[in-house]
Amino acid sequence: MAEVKMLTEHYADDSYCGIEGYQAKKGYEMLKKALKMPPAEIVTMVKDSGLRGRGGAGFPTGMKWSFLPNNGEERYLLCNADEGEPCTFKDRMMMERAPHQLIEGMIISAFAVQSKKSYIYIRGEYQFAVKVLEQAIQEAYKAGYLGQNILGSGFSHDMDIYVGAGAYICGEETGMISSLEGLKGQPKLKPPFPAVKGYLRKPTIVNNVETLASVIYILRDGVEAYRKFGTQKSPGTKLFSVSGDVMKPGNYEVPLGYKLKDLIEIECGGLKLGRQLKAVIPGGTSAPVLTAEEANRATLDYECLADMKSMLGSGSIVVIDDSRCMVDMLGVITHFYHHESCGQCTPCREGTGWLNKVVSAIKAGNGTQKDIDTLCKVADNMKGRTICALSDAAALPVLSFVPKFRSEFEYYIREGKSQVRGISYAQMHH
Amino acid sequence: MPKCTINGKQVEVKDGTTIIQAFKQLNEEIAHYCWHPALSIAGVCRLCMVEIAGNPRLQIACNTTVTEGMVVSNNSPMVKDAVRWGLDFHLINHPLDCPICDQAGECGLQDQYMKFGMYDPEMAEKKVNKRKAVDLGERVMLDTERCILCSRCVRFTEEITKTNELGIFNRGDRSEIGTFKDKPLNNNYSLNTVDICPVGALTSKDFRFKQRVWFLKDKPSVCNGCSTGCSVDVYFNKEGVWRVKPRHNEAVNGYWMCDTGRNIYKNVNRVHTDVEGERGEKQVKRSISRLVQAVHRMNGQSEYMQTSFALEQVRTQLASFKKGDVALVVTGQQTVEEYNSLLGYFTKTFSADDVYHWQNNPQMWGEFDGLLLRGDRNPNTRGLLKAFDQYSIKSQPWTQELSKYKLVLVIAPENIAAYPDIAEKAALLKNCKSVVVLTTSQLTPFANLSAETLQIPLKSYMEKSGTFLNYNGVEQKFSPVTTVVESAVSAEEFVAVLGGQTLAAVQKFYANPIERVENQFIHQRGEM
């Protein structure tokens, strides 16, 4: 098996971005089909397809939808397009290349969960995607796919865009809801979960761009055909954003269960000449790093990576070769989480800063052997102690980088300089 | 009504009760900073960790609802370790400036450290520096470095006062509590933020640097600032009273009291001076002094005397008068017991028609700020009216000159700040022959009457026991907190002496022995 272009089949075609080009490739056909189905049947299909959230947590989408209470309250559908996990860039491509695909997927999903209003919450940095989506939504309104009584089905739905303003935490679904409500993007206490009390305390479904777009293909091909791709527990295809030390970084759509090694070597053209694989971060910077040996065994599905005590996450893969200093890499990551902690929960607010300070001290050549222990202890006590998973996301890289590349950390502390680069980063970056 | 087990103890709780409430119900100890029973749940301090049987992950007690059969504990090593770390995360950027911090002795961080900490800090890195001594207006000071970002104060201004002055600005460990552009936090409930601040981030300008809390004792009492009658704790030492804080009373004030009410203690101290302005340019804003000795004034001559002597003079004087000769002026500031003895005595000896109700701007009485403060700034107007009824006295507001009487007996108000009409009322007495005034304060306008005047020191309400009936008819009894002016008498004692007893005997009867506590450090702060 190699690349399977389901979502990305027509991405190379520039006209696919506009409504005519999209319709020319059978766009909005599945919406027409869906509107004639009982909504519950679509929910069942999504459930049976085994589709799991493509944003990072991998929660089964159909199950999430079925948590909606039947209490007559209005429901909201939010598309999580706040792609903030470092080294993830698949949603941006999807929105820029195929805005109507997302819109169609959203209308179908909204119909399935009987929601009258949806928002695409997109990160503010994606200015181009915002413009593309704004235009596409207008086109969809004009074509009668949005608004009152869509295609004479009696189903009405409004869609709007909400542009974020720079906060990683808004990618967490309750942080996103806070942000959409005009507050700081701080995650909310759970329970209640958004499906019960979300946006404005009303039942709300939050799904990732890729998840919502995938619904179209489940409907198009049927559950069984969809499940032909991927594994039993991780069905379907998924977009992987590969970056770092490979010849051809980029987005690749492969069936889940695909070999990580093949993705690197076949799709991405392998490593740079003369370089050896050192490590791979398999699911965004929050995912624990894999050693080269683990990476060579890994398959890209939720289970295998969970077994390796890492995760598939958002599907962003950072390939690291032997020219890289792992202390430096961890420093970049701890800096990121320190910068992005929302500051609500004490362990995360204080812990992210603490971790970053210790790693920075090591990088500046001021580390002590005790620091390695401190890093692990602090990170360990940040895990599972907060409202959202950012604290865990900050702790896990530390808890994987340090033990897996301990000798490199020890060397740096002992010698005051990088084992790989031969100098201290204090001399390089101020 | 689910039943659950908490640290091995069975308890039945109401539906929807959270684990932390169940802990409180059982009086089991549980660490927490951000949770407050009267505010929404924030769930951010992560200290109220508990272990729930069957759940591998620790949960926070404040946001977990008790379900039937739940087995909860917070005394396992796992929980203790989590709390210890939770505390450590709170402390790593805290300045630890306890020696110069006003909260020391009643600080949540210190308390938890004594229970879970007692270790050397693990953090060797530089702390985050934030702004200190931020002036938030007339009453509150802010130290953002000490702040642990529990957000209680922010939620208070959002949810209780709805004034929205406070916010948490910036994010991560750069987050800071503050007002927009340091605008003053001058809403009339601002000092509650100081009370609910678990650390020394928000401190009261009125109290800071005056006393160490462990040198103070506290006793329960009632606020006499208005007809709401909030339950309070009074903090005092031998020198007098230093501050008043609200005491939880669901029937009256919940957890709060207004800033106006916090000034009531100033009427109790021998001299209280409010100073305004920065160092070097301080100005006296107002000064209240107690009347500490009975004084007889006539023709510009003042003669100071012992209270017992003064009382005997009054007794002799009154003995020669009959009905219609004497008028009594009372306010809504005395206790139910005082009204009973005063009015009982007066209606028996003189006439019910000659009782006058001194009302401070009654047109304001219907006002209410929506939270606690009421326009009627008397703690016991309702008690007075009830006593009037009981003794068949027609409530007549005092508006006319009382020169037709041979003697006017005035029980002056204690909270003179609530009586803007004191000078006006003094003018109504200018043609009287003889005036006897029982007063807590020096009450200057009444000291310069043309009439022969005898001023007798009156006990403030913190020096006597009694009952107030609030606007809603809630009866609140209180005991004496302390004695500031030893020569003062209560109206009850006054009437008893008029009845023929000696002051010494009366005082012995009403005596409330002040407990002498050997070790003054035993200060107990109570529930945080």
Place this chain on the structure above:
Amino acid sequence: MNFQLSSEGQEFVKKELKRYETKESAIIPCLFRVQKENAGWVSSESVGYLSQLMDIPEARINEVFQFYTMFNQVPVGKYHVQVCCNVACCMAGTREIIEEFCKEHNVAEGDVTSDKRFTFTRVECLGACDKAPMMQINDDYYEDLTMDSAKQILRGLK
């Protein structure tokens, strides 16, 4: 001194206030508008102005304003050069690029150059890691940089 939105800006605020279910949702779009009309940054004065215009407490707006990193709390140059310094871009050498920029323009990170043209800031991942190293100048992405091409791009800005 007194900041005011243009009449179109005020119209925009009015429209945004009605656009969402609650008016608080309009805070972020309105702050963006203020930033656009105030040379790329939001002064605390303009937060006070927005508070009056939107009838939302200042503290609420200020909380939102200071939470999100896309709102600049201090003045920025005509070109706000935001260099991604997250994992993939660091690996591709953006730290060297921003240091070189600062050295060349004799300015500290986050400060405005003396000719008011540039502000250089390190930012977190902008989602273009396949084209690392990259930077964003105002609204536009510049990808697949080299040290020379990056310098060239700055020189090409009017």
